[in-house]
Amino acid sequence: MPIRYKHSVYATVMSCGREVIERRKLSTDEVAGFLDRYPIDKVAIESSTSIVPVYRALRGKGYTVLVQARPYVAIADL
Numbered sequence: 001m002p003i004r005y006k007h008s009v010y011a012t013v014m015s016c017g018r019e020v021i022e023r024r025k026l027s028t029d030e031v032a033g034f035l036d037r038y039p040i041d042k043v044a045i046e047s048s049t050s051i052v053p054v055y056r057a058l059r060g061k062g063y064t065v066l067v068q069a070r071p072y073v074a075i076a077d078l
Contacts, residue, residue, distance in 0.1 A: 007026050007027055007028060008025055008026060008027050008028065009021060009025070009026060009028055009031060009050055009051075009054060010024070010026075011023070011024055011025075011026050011035070013030050013035070013038055013040075021038075021058055028050065028053045028054050028057070029053075029057070030059050031054050031057060031058065032054075032057040032060070032061045032063075035058075035063070036061075036062055040063075041062070041063060041064060042063065042064045042065075042066065043058055043063045043064070043065050043066070044065075044066040044067075045058075045065060045066070045068070046067075046068055047067050047068060048052055051067065055067070
């Protein structure tokens with residue numbers, strides 16, 4: 001049985017103080033481009049089966065990618 005990935009994810013940009021700056025539903029192909037406008041080099045993503053194409057795209061653009069099994073609120077602590 002082939003692995004099937006979701007075609008969309010929610011991308012959330014947060015400040016160090018946990019303020020949500022922007023949250024948007026994007027196709028998995030749009031995530032890396034969406035993040036280009038922010039001065040970041042490290043990205044945390046919640047572990048799921050839909051992250052594989054997103055992870056590869058982010059690594060391909062040079063981002064450090066942290067994969068967490070915890071909810072996104074805890075990602076702000078990284």
